Amino acid sequence: MKLMADSTCDLSQEIVEQYDISIIPLTVTIDGKDYKDREDLRTDEFFKRIETSKEPASTGAPSPSLYQHYFKEAVDAGYKEILVICMSSGTSASYQSGELGKQQFLDENPDTDVEIHVVDSKCMSHGxxxxxxxxxxxxxxxxxxxxxxxxxxxYKLKVKHYLSVDDLNHLIRSGRISGASAIIGKLLNIKPIMTMKQGKGAVVAKERGRNRVLKYYVEQFNKRNDITQTNFVIIGYTTDIQVAEDLKTKIQHETPFEGDIFLMQMGVAVATHVGPGGLSMFYMEK
Structure with missing residues (x-):
């Protein structure tokens, strides 16, 4: 069985290699030049580049032909079953491209006995x-x-997402928050906290200051975590690993959770929309 995902899954390279997961890259465009997420550009380098870029970076979904290429590669390697998990169709065309790539592969190989299942995860990033x-x-x-x-x-709709940001300008460009709200947020040091609802981002809380954001995350985890399904938690960050470490410490000391907690940096495609200072948390809710 071959496991695949588009690059917005944001899993660490260590896990990708350990489980031989094929990662299908999104494209990130900066000043007219295209880069393959994870392959040509990493997150820290990305933030350095956009400091001097003339216009906001943009992202593009993998093409159906790229998906088809990965399917053919897996089949040539002897795999008979392929599972592809894509980011939410509510935020990207990645899933649609995956389905088209699957159909193109099957049309060109009508006698194949290979099974391919493409999932619209309704999730983002480490979700x-x-x-x-x-x-x-x-x-x-x-x-x-x-x-x-x-x-x-x-269970895909049960994966709980939380995301807070420092730079509200990125959320404005993504259409997730109004310019007026952003100005007020900056003046009051209010940080919006977002989650996923039916495959799209939605603001669920606004907290003043980083400490209250961490407190909110832990309180919600204690209320919502499904102890029968959550054997690990993923904490994501864009630029500040220390705040991710702080959240991990709070979970270890202020919750009964005893499973693994992984810290993973968000990839370029996701960081483009989140901006510096992003902090996220993922687990399975009741």
Whole structure:
């Protein structure tokens, strides 16, 4: 069984290599030049480049032909089952491209017995990454293709997302918050906290200052965490690993959770819209 994801899953390279996950890159465009997410450009370098860029960076979904290339590569390597987990169709065309790439591959190989399942995760960043990682763990333990597919489709709307940002300008460009709200937020040091609702981002809280953001994350985790499904938590960050470390420490000391907590930097495609100072948290909710 071959596991694939688009690059917005934001999983660490260590996990990608450990479980042999194929990552299909999005394109990031800076001043008219295209870069492959994770391959040509990393997050820290990206933020240095946009300091002097003439216009905001933009992102583009993988093409159907690129998906088709990855499917062919997997089949040539002997795989008979392919599971692809994509970012939410509510925020990108990645899932649609994956489905088109699948259909193109099947049209060109009408006699193939290969199974391909493309998932619209309804998640973003480490949210889809959480599902990819969980799938990898299930595969490692011997789960069948159908079992993994059914799990992902059944639980994808239960992956809890939280994201807070320091630079509200990136959310304005993404259309997630109004310019007026951003000005007020900056004056009062108010940080919006977003989650995913039916595959799209939505502001669920506004907290004043970083400490209150961390407190909110921990309080919500204690209320919402599904202890039967959450065997690991992912904490994401764009530029400040220390605040991610602070959140990890609070979870360890202020919650009963005893599973693994992974700190992972958001990739360029996601960081383009989040901006510096982003902090996220992902787990399975009740």
């Amino acid at each position: 889809s990454g959480w599902l990819v990682f969980k799938s990898a763990q299930m595969i490692e333990k011997g789960a069948l293709f159908e079992e993994v597919v059914n799990y992902v489709e059944a």
